[in-house]
Amino acid sequence: MPVTSLHYLFLSLLLFSIGIMGTLMRRNAIIIFMCIELMLNAVNLLLVSFSKMYGDADAQLFVFFIMVVAAAEVAVGLAVIVMMYRKVHSVDINILNRLKH
Amino acid sequence: MDIYSILFWVLSVMAVGCALGVILSRNPVNSVLFLILTFVAISGHYILMNAQFLAVVNMIVYAGAIMVLFLFVIMLMNLNADVEPQKGQMVQLAGVISGGVLFLIILAALKTAATIEVNPTSTDIGLIGNLGKVLFKQYILPFEISSVLFLSAMIGAVVIGKKEPGQDLPRSEEKAVQQ
Incomplete structure (x- = not known):
């Protein structure tokens, strides 16, 4: 059975769904952040497979820019998590529910 | 089954299994460590699809820099013990x-989409x-804007992570114990 574009579509869809499941299931802020990275990578994989399908380099540059934005996001997000750990000595997201009260 | 299909299936099983390991361990x-293995598998997919530059960048930036940053933060907070309370x-x-329903809905919607066989012949x-030519001819403005984004993210990370003077957190610690 030859590999078609649908295979890549479903593989990246599966990785994206696993990322969503992890985001909803876990309470550790760092693990949730890692699941977001996993979702970004699933989208990157899909874009590269589209680039291969159509023989066009634009999608690969989009992947490049997604990586740039993800790197910036990781720097700021980890700084936020470190600050949160300094304030409450935990990375449990259930502590951050003060807007509820 | 040619070598392309075999490599595709091996890398796919590795990526999905390691992704499950990320959320289950x-x-x-x-x-x-599982996430690093997932990124290695995704880089393998990039090489299969003749995206060598992205494969190398993925390995250096994601598996190298970003995951080491994650590991560093985890070690810094001493979180490697199993202390996470479960939902x-x-x-x-x-x-x-909800994740499975999303997967099934998009699967059902795209099941009959047009299939184009991925041509394993090598392209450049x-x-x-080639990517550098396209980047510096057509995408020069986003490239410059992303450098500004990097600068602002760097400054933001430093400002957020800076220790405020006179912050010894007895109050917030008490709150954390209460919760």
């Missing part, structure tokens, strides 16, 4: 069901020379 350090069984079940669109 109790120890955050194991999660980071309730119902909440976890709801998470799995993923090589660094």
Whole structure:
């Protein structure tokens, strides 16, 4: 059975769904952040497979820019998590529910 | 089954299995290591699709820099012990069901989409020379804007992570104990 574009579509869809499941299931802020990275990578994989399908380099540059934005996001997000750990000595997201009260 | 299909299936099973390991392992350090393996598998897919430059960048930036940053933060907070309180069984079940429903809906919607066979012949669109030409001819403005984004993210990270003077947190610690 030859590999078609649908295979890549479903593989990246599966990785994206696993990322969503992890985001909803876990309470550790760092693990949730890692699941977001996993979702970004699933989208990157899909874009590269589209680039291969159509023989066009634009999608690969989009992947490049997604990586740039993800790197910036990781720097700021980890700084936020470190600050949160300094304030409450935990990375449990259930502590951050003060807007509820 | 040609070599392309075999490599595709091996890398896919590795990527999905390691992604499941990320969300299922109790120890955050194991999660980071599984995520690195997932990125290695995705880089293998890039090489299969003749995107050599992206494969190398993925390995250096993601598996190298970003995951080391994650590992560093986890070690810094001493989180490698299994101290994470679990969500309730119902909440976890709801998470799995909603993710699975999303997967099934998009699967059903795209099942009949047009299939184009991925041609395993080698092309040179993923090589660094071609990508550099496109980047500096058509995408020069986003490239410059992303440098500004990097600068602002760097300054933001430093400002957020700076220790405020006179902050010894007895109050917030008390709150954390209460919770």
